[in-house]
Amino acid sequence: MENRTEVTQFILLGLTSVPGLQFPLFIVFTLIYLINVVGNLGMIMLILLDSRLHTPMYFFLSNLSLVDFGYSSAVTPKVMAGLLIGDKVISYNACAAQMFFFVAFATVENYLLASMAYDRYAAVCKPLHYTTSMTTSVCARLAIGSYVCGFLNASFHVGDIFSLFFCKSNTVHHFFCDVPAVLALSCSDKHISEVVLVFMSSFNVSFALLVILISYLFIFITILKMHSAQGHQKALSTCASHLTAVSVFYGTVIFMYLQPSSSHSMDTDKVASVFYSMVIPMLNPLVYSLRNKEVKSAFKKMVEKANLSTGLGF
Numbered sequence: 064m065e066n067r068t069e070v071t072q073f074i075l076l077g078l079t080s081v082p083g084l085q086f087p088l089f090i091v092f093t094l095i096y097l098i099n100v101v102g103n104l105g106m107i108m109l110i111l112l113d114s115r116l117h118t119p120m121y122f123f124l125s126n127l128s129l130v131d132f133g134y135s136s137a138v139t140p141k142v143m144a145g146l147l148i149g150d151k152v153i154s155y156n157a158c159a160a161q162m163f164f165f166v167a168f169a170t171v172e173n174y175l176l177a178s179m180a181y182d183r184y185a186a187v188c189k190p191l192h193y194t195t196s197m198t199t200s201v202c203a204r205l206a207i208g209s210y211v212c213g214f215l216n217a218s219f220h221v222g223d224i225f226s227l228f229f230c231k232s233n234t235v236h237h238f239f240c241d242v243p244a245v246l247a248l249s250c251s252d253k254h255i256s257e258v259v260l261v262f263m264s265s266f267n268v269s270f271a272l273l274v275i276l277i278s279y280l281f282i283f284i285t286i287l288k289m290h291s292a293q294g295h296q297k298a299l300s301t302c303a304s305h306l307t308a309v310s311v312f313y314g315t316v317i318f319m320y321l322q323p324s325s326s327h328s329m330d331t332d333k334v335a336s337v338f339y340s341m342v343i344p345m346l347n348p349l350v351y352s353l354r355n356k357e358v359k360s361a362f363k364k365m366v367e368k369a370n371l372s373t374g375l376g377f
Contacts, residue, residue: 071155072153072155072158073153073234073240074151075152076236077146078337085147092139095345096135098349099139099345100136102348103131106125113365119202120179120182120183121357122202127176137164138238138340145238158235161240162245163217163221165239169316171209173268173316174271176271176309180278180279181205183278183279184281184282187302188285220260224245224246227246227249227251228251229248231248235248237333238333243332308351312343
């Protein structure tokens with residue numbers, strides 16, 4: 064009888080086998096990861112330290128930053144090690160753990176973006192009831208629900224995939240243990256697992272997108288009814304950063320996962336996955352800080368306090 068324990072480790076092929084590209088890519092991904100860490104952890108600290116940012120919108124943004132840091136950190140350090148020292152081996156358990164945390168945090172982000180869309184709907188369409196509809200309790204339940212859905216989804220996928228037999232090749236045609244890449248290695252009947260993967264991914268994305276689309280439909284209807292240009296601009300500016308994050312995130316997710324494995328090109332998936340697992344987590348804090356006056360004001364205030372405390376104030 065075939066036994067899945069015959070495979071005790073996997074070999075990650077990585078992004079490229081061209082020796083001349085290894086170190087330049089290491090430098091690029093190191094810079095991306097540093098920006099990611101500084102941007103996301105800095106955003107969390109900024110929101111925690113500035114009382115003006117203790118609002119539902121920034122509560123969700125701090126969770127989004129935590130999740131971006133989480134799923135990028137599940138992937139990027141291993142990629143950097145592979146590029147720098149050629150460490151492409153990952154143990155069976157480490158592969159399962161990497162997949163679990165990546166899927167969990169990515170799914171949490173999916174539902175957090177939907178929660179943020181609902182928050183924007185409440186702010187723009189029902190401003191007089193905003194403080195009573197988006198209470199601390201409501202925000203906490205939406206955030207906790209996002210984490211519960213994410214970790215349950217990850218538990219199901221990892222449990223399903225690593226219950227299959229891996230008795231043939233242990234070479235993963237990817238730079239991390241992504242679901243389709245590892246699933247492709249199984250010598251078991253993968254049909255049910257593939258159907259379940261597509262169904263659950265479709266449900267998660269479709270449900271969140273439905274909430275986002277309905278929220279923005281009501282937002283745009285409300286904006287069209289506004290008579291002042293200032294009201295138009297304020298309403299649009301409060302949604303612009305979120306719309307940018309939504310477009311980038313879901314565009315990549317739909318391209319990556321909502322297709323059968325038979326139509327996957329691993330090389331194309333690698334390029335999309337770089338964007339999805341490394342670039343998007345780096346972009347989100349930049350998008351929200353560059354387009355947000357309150358964040359820029361809070362950052363300026365924090366820098367001024369730091370200068371004063373070190374005797375560098377002017």
